[in-house]
Amino acid sequence: MRAEEGQKRRLMKQAFEARRRFRARHRTYRGETSPLKHVGVPEGLYEKCKRCRERFVKDDILENKMVCPSCDSHFRLRAIDRLNMTVDEGTFIEKGLGYISLNPLFQEDYEQKLAENRERTGADEAFIYGYGEIKGIPCVLGVLDSHFMMGSMGSVVGEKVVKSVEYALVRRLPLVLFIASGGARMQEGIYSLMQMAKTAGAIQKLNQQDLLYISILTHPTTGGVSASFASLGDIILAEPEALIGFAGPRVIKQTIKQELPEGFQSAEFLLEKGMLDKIVHRHAMKDTLYRLLYLHEKGARL
Ligand SMILES: [Zn+2]
Known part of the structure; x- marks a missing residue:
């Protein structure tokens, strides 16, 4: 009984902390400064390119939209940086505040891991x-x-993805989702898998209402996310050389017992096979999205 009370108190404390952070963040979005300035540059002054091994000053590379100036490799982006690069300054208003993950299957270390990730x-x-x-x-x-x-x-x-769809439905606005995911969250077991059906069902409602849904697959898009709402876009874009797939190559090889072609889970390979509509360089992403949205809103070419 005492253990349960302890758990309850801990969760309430977490929820309170989350709400406090949400409020602080929400104020920034509404203000004249962009969220990036508030959050600041991530830890470390330098960023090393994983492909060409060159080092760059973090501010410079951020200025270049986290694309390597030497080899054009696209680095992983934080959500807040992605938003800054995509939306007009000062227009973003975050919705769906106040959700925090619980530990439905009482997995060891899960709560601690969540807390660490929130902090970081x-x-x-x-x-x-x-x-x-x-x-x-x-x-x-x-x-x-x-x-x-x-x-x-x-x-x-899963719930927030559905909420974003519902918000688009109510406001009758197009939905644009940037995906980067390792798949289902292991610690939530079946609750995590259920989100696949739930999000796919929500996207179906968008279809029925004739609303546009653009999904952009970035590195990496794998597992349960790639097998649900990520692949259901009316228009599916991807970033160059993004890893896109359901299971890892070794698992597939063991299952189908066949040799796999070179680079079969890259965006370029999938484009060739007709699974994607276009690969868009990060520098051209905003313009491409604008053109697509304009075309669907006004029904005319630019
Ligand atoms: Zn590089």
Whole structure:
């Protein structure tokens, strides 16, 4: 009995902390400063390119949209940076505040891991969504952040994705989702898997209402997320060289007992096979999204 009370008190404390952070963050979004300035540059002054091994000053590389100036490799982005690059300054209003993950299966260390991730990223969960404008065109934007527990989908991420769809339905706005995820959240077991059906069902409602849904697959898009709402976009874009797939190569090889082609889970390979509509460089992403949204809103070419 005492253990239960302790757990309850701990969760209430977490919820209180989360709400306090939400309020602080929400104020920044509404103010004249961009969220990036508030959160600041992540720890460490330098960023090393994983491919060409060159080192860059973090501010410079952020200025270059986290794309390596030497080899054009796209680095992983935090949700807040992605939003800054995509929406018009000062237009983003975060929605769906106040959700925090619980520990439904009483997994060891899960609560601690969540707390660490919240602390490190300054976000409360792996998914952020809200209202924003892209070159003046209003839309609902959502971003999965792979820095928060690999962007894995637990009950809260699933619920927030559904909320973003419902918000788009109510406001009759197009939905734009940036995906980066390791898949289902292991610690939530079946609750996590249930989110696949739930999010796919929600996207179906968008279809029925003839609303546009653009999904952008970034590195990495794998597991349960790639097998549900990520692949259901009316238009599916991807970033260059993004890893996109359901299971890892070794698992597939063991299951189908066949040799796998080179680079079969890259965005380029999937484009060739017709699974994607276009690969878009990060520098051209905002313009491409604007063109697509404009085309669907006004029904005319630019
Ligand atoms: Zn490089």
